[in-house]
Amino acid sequence: MNQPVKNGVMVYAEQKNGIIHPVSFELLGKGRELADKLNVELWSVLLGYHVRGEAETLIHYGADRVFLYDDPMLEVFDVVKYKHVLVGLIRETDPQLFLIGATPLGRSLAPRVAAALNTGLTADCIDIQIDDKGEIVQIRPAFTGNIIAHIKTRSRPVMATVRYRVMKPLPRDTSRKGEVVEKHPPTLQDTGLRVLGEVSTRSVNLAEAEIIVSGGRGLKRREDLNMLKELASLLGGVVGVSRPLVDDGWISKDHQVGFSGNTVKPKLYIACGISGSPQHIAGMRDSEVIVAINIDRSAPIFRIADYGIVGDLYEVVPRLIEALKRLKRVE
């Protein structure tokens, strides 16, 4: 391949222990579509150590060119080092659009890069489009999910973090060809940061769950969560909760759904004894099917539910469990 044409679309490939975060494949899918519309190349940038093997994977998912920085210095995520590398690469290649997954890592890294380049950054986008003027439009929820804002950026590159599981990756195509460009990070002195290790790994990954059975303050005792666990496991899902249950120490924050917890997008979300506050809805609004079980017909959760049962969860949930068990026995 010849010299890279300027102004490509660039996707940041997030990895941990050499495993690419799936949001990066989703961004390559979206990036491919945008690059084709803009008639430019799709680039990806991968930072880490012993990650060389994954560069090809990024090509299989749609990248034309992968800028690879494989260096012991980049083994653990140091936001200042990673920022230096990306700022250097962006200055050199001048992409017109730079996309990063809106993961905790992405949301910590992207603003530093944007500020260093004095460019605009849009957080947590749920869509990116090209309008009829050929301009990039970034679409994101704001005000705790109460509004959806359409945003344009007047500086270059346009930068956005993009929510996990809203865009579709292309199917992996191992015959796709592209170029891996080996790069070397600048030598960086002490950044002031030292990652000493992982303290704990999350107990459940709600963001990836297909079925979630959630409980809220309608539950009277901590033990009653077991009922929801049973329902969840019969459905092949996991348990989520509203924030008060986490605040009361009933269950770890890994299970919290909402504005200050996890944003989830399961195929099925069953809310039991949850009123549907804006902060809760902000985290589960995009679930494919929403079922609400609440004793109060006027609870806001019913406004976004596909199916609802107005009733006492202490009657409804055990009967649901019974019905599911019966069905399992029949099979």
Next chain:
Amino acid sequence: MNNGLHMIVLIKQVPDIGKVKFNVEEGRIDRSSAPLETNPFDLNALETAIQLKEQIGGYVTVVSMGPPQADSSLRDALARGADRAILLTDKLFAGADTLATSYTLATAIRKIGSFNLIICGEKTVDGDTGQVGPEVAEHLNIPHVAYVCEIRSATLDKLLVVSDMGDKYLVEVKLPALITVTKDINTPRLPTLRNVLKAKKASIEVWNADSLAGYGELCRFGLQGSMTTVFKIVFPSEEGRKGLIFHGGDAVEKLVEVLRGRRFIG
């Protein structure tokens, strides 16, 4: 200024999200419809600073950029234990996106001069980006740790913190630095009545754009310094939701039928 950590806490006044009204027809947010409060996560940031002050000594400056009424959030912060409060207010600051906001805050921090630690909330309930903190750190060329949910130890030259990135990491950071904290780090205390009364009379320093000249470029403030523009607001639609409510004795059976039909069961 006494010995110990000099901490700067960045707080924003926001509308109470539960009460704010949205004009769906005109695509407008009616900010005057809701009472104002301090961004809830920023109270965790302030509490973090006060606890550090109690542990190892120090001095807490709160800074907020916003309209004149943000004064009340700063008074509340003084009542909760902050020592000094600065309000950045000027028409020139208005219309700022996160880049311009962070630049303005960083410029004010340069004017404040020496500091050891800047503490921000995880995100605001209105802007909802979590970008301002890391951007301030970049403008000031200091390291940052985001999503801090625990401080394991603190000295005058470094912190040992747990950063909640989904999985949790132990990170040591040399000061001066910036951290953004999650709500899990602490439970903010309430101000005592005595301190509320005292804070009512306290003086809040008000800085305008001119007073920052010499510490930054005026053209990077407010609308002029903003690179992003919101050109349209729409409301998330619940169209397509069935909204089928089942009542009565066979509600569970009906729901089970639906779940079977959609292949969640069996």
